[in-house]
Amino acid sequence: MERMVVSMQDPDQGVKMRSQRLLITVIPHAVTGNDVMEWLIHKYCITEEEALHLGTLLVRHGYLYPLRDPCHLELRLDETPYRFQTPYFWMSTLWPAAELDYAIYLAKKNIRKWGGLFDHEKEHYDQLHRKISHTWDLVVMQAREQLWAAKQRRKGDRLVIACQEQTYWLVNRPPPGVPSVLEQGPERNSCTAGRVQKTKTVDFYRREVECLRKALGRARVKSSVCLEAYLKFSSQRGPHDPIMSGCLPSNPWVTDNDTYWAMNAPSAAVPTRLRVEQWAFSFRELLEDPVGRAHFMDFLRKEFSAENLSFWEACEELRHGGQAQVPALVDAVYQQFLAPGAARWVNIDSRTMERTLVGLGRPHRHVLDDAQLHIYMLMKKDSYPRFLKSDLYKDLLAEAVVPPETKRRVFPFMRKLRHSSPSPALLPASASREPSGGDGEA
Amino acid sequence: MATDGLHENETLASLKSEAESLKGKLEEERAKLHDVELHQVAERVEALGQFVMKTRRTLKGHGNKVLCMDWCKDKRRIVSSSQDGKVIVWDSFTTNKEHAVTMPCTWVMACAYAPSGCAIACGGLDNKCSVYPLTFDKNENMAAKKKSVAMHTNYLSACSFTNSDMQILTASGDGTCALWDVESGQLLQSFHGHGADVLCLDLAPSETGNTFVSGGCDKKAMVWDMRSGQCVQAFETHESDINSVRYYPSGDAFASGSDDATCRLYDLRADREVAIYSKESIIFGASSVDFSLSGRLLFAGYNDYTINVWDVLKGSRVSILFGHENRVSTLRVSPDGTAFCSGSWDHTLRAQPQALLLEVALPGLEPSDRPGPSAPVNLRGCARPTCKTTCSGIKMGPVSQKLPKPAFQSTLFK
DSSP: OHHHHHHTTTTTTTTOOOEEEEEEEEEEEEEEEHHHHHHHHHHHTHHHHHHHHHHHHHTTSSSSSSSSSSTTTOOOSSSSSSOOOOOGGGGGGGOOOOHHHHHHHHHHHHHTTTOOOOOOHHHHHHHHHHHHHGGGHHHHHHHHHHHHHTTTTTTHHHHHHHHHHHHHHHSSOOOSSSOOOTTTOSSSSHHHSSSSSGGGGGGHHHHHHHHHHHHHHHOOOOOHHHHHHHHHHHHHHHGGGGHHHOOOOHHHHHHOHHHHHTTTTTSSSSOOOHHHHHHHTTTTHHSSSSSHHHHHHHHHHHHOOHHHHHHHHHHHHHHHHHHHHHHHHHHHHHIIIIIITTTTTTOHHHHHHHHHHHHHHOOOOTTHHHHHHHHHHHHHIIIHHHHHSSSSHHHHHOOBBBBOOOOOOSSTOOOOOOOOOOGGGSSSOOOOOOOOOSSOOO | OOOOOOOTTTTTHHHHHHHOOOOOHHHHHHHHTTTOOHHHHGGOOOOOOOOEEEEEEEEEESSOEEEEEOOOTTSSEEEEEEETTTEEEEEETTTTTEEEOOOOOOOOEEEEEEETTEEEEESSTTSSSEEEEOOOOOSSOOGOOEEEEOOSSOOOOEEEESSSTTTEEEEESSEEEEEEEEOOOOOEEEEEEEEOOOEEEEEEOOSOOEEEEEEETSSSEEETTTTTTEEEEEOOOHHHHHHEEEEEEEEEEEEEEETOOOOOEEEETTEEEEEOOOOOOOOOOOEEEOTTTTTEEEEEEETTEEEEEETTOOOOEEEOOOOOOOEEEEEEEEESOOOEEEEEEOOOOTTOEEEEEEEEEEEOOTTTTOOOOOSOOOOOOOOOOOOHOOOHHHOOOHHHHHOOOOOOOOOOOO
């Protein structure tokens, strides 16, 4: 942010500055809200809205302060004069806004004008008075000194300094209800300080070196190939992306009509055309869609190779299942698919089979990975292309539904009732209760 | 990992310099195959027209900053967590709250919905990840069924279920990621290699489903093999903490958003950074990123209270969305791509509870906006915002009118 502010103050290219008249005193080097906006728009080629937003942020963070009425930090698009805050007071200098300083500031304000403190400031004042009552004399003395020193200056300077200070404290001690711009998330990197030089240990570097060596040996693909792939992917998926191309019958969020979800539910009887087309994009998409997977299974049954898909599914269950079930599952899979003479024996090449059988001695969740990959590739290279060319698939495409677009409502303010859907959490147990909050909120 | 002393010919300095030289060599190797830039390739692609995105739902009910959210696979339910320890499950279509849990810690920075929709996981400053099974039984206290799954030595920054309800992947401020078995709480695999806090992670949508990417405060984004625990690839081009990483829908690339105000796209096959999404007028860090379903759009939420929408291929900004009154902390596109939801730190001046804004794009590609196929227009550097947040009473710009106090009381809400 500071870079921006510095460039704004650049005498040649910065925001137009001029001396402003404020009541009777003349303040040099002031800018108006309009000027700031124009400069931002011009320099960064952004719109008014964005420039206003950016300007407001600059003011809220205390880099710019209004000379008139500095109790609200916002950028106004009129002739209100603003000035740039001195670097001394910038947020990034990070010296903590000390209690003592705040007390002095409040005391000064109090002395200058009795009853001039806002409510929250009065509260703070009392609190501080209680907390540092032992040095209260110091506080009051300091306040008086500073006020006296300020009286020696010209009225213009006095005003400016007062505004600067006020802005600084507005940023650091925001009034209630105004969000503090200084808030950050939980502290990061706190652990590296605590741990004794962990990042610098031999271990860390050794690991890094190893990782780098491996990385050097990687096979890389030409950029042009990869980038072309993105183009192809995006153009292929464009019509399927609701944000890019809309969705039929209508986007549920826009029209409050959730037919779209009903039609594309995981267990829909008749899939939509787009959905069926998507199965042709890649094998993974086909398997990920329950309806697609079911149809593929039917197809495989006709080809007498359904055990491949069942085996793959069983392996997936093993890989992603609970740790406790691993031995039992491995055993079950072996009995059903791999043992010689098994009921649904899968055809794996001998080398993989040997490796797998050895691994079965100590079952762990990844022991069937090789076999699973082999079968997956088999299905992908062989059965999947045949599926796409098959009559089964062609029929599916022909029967697939293309939902008509719902007509736009004539009265857009009439809202349809938004129906709640049963929570997936209810499905396993036979739901005795349904979520009863059926109607939507305005 | 053995922590023996140094071998004979090694010293800390020599290891360090070796690492540096290897890094240099790696950069050279990567540069060799880099023959074209993304925006050059993308010149053939038609530019996107104007997008009109409106806030369709505002979810109010959190009493404090919203830190994280996740969608359920049913495309309408959402779990969100906030600074005061509350984790709420909403049906965002009807805006009803369905479940609420209060965690014993503050700053719940991570939450995730299980693929089956029957459980949620969350964690934060308590250094643990807890899994809560969702139940509609009024007599049960959800907190009673809580399962403590992960144990780290520092705060939990991100968590995600893998393909099933049984395993959970976590990232923590102690610099490690870990894979846990939910049922037993057992550590299945741990991933060491980051030099500082790990802030985010994302699972790859690949066929074999075995890798994930994580980003951290050491400015590195690392790709890991879940089975072996090894780092497969690492990218170190950001200039500040990486707040969020997300895979491109095809799984061949991922995007990252960082405190250096840029988002970058890294390709895994080419093994390098292929695009930077930045603008001089954006000076605040990006806190979260996500792709649209086709991967053409990248939505990024920033700490300057805005959301920028980038055209992934052309590298230009398509639109900027206002509407939040404090920094956007989390942003996710729904599983079917019909909408995206952003959560933020905003407090209104009436000390109202936090709001989640759900934004939906109306396909606003007017034929008149589309350039003809012979003259592709490069929209770089100049994008017009088209946000009209006129739904649900939210007004943008200098907020003058306040929103009515919420009156949601789902009958299930305990």
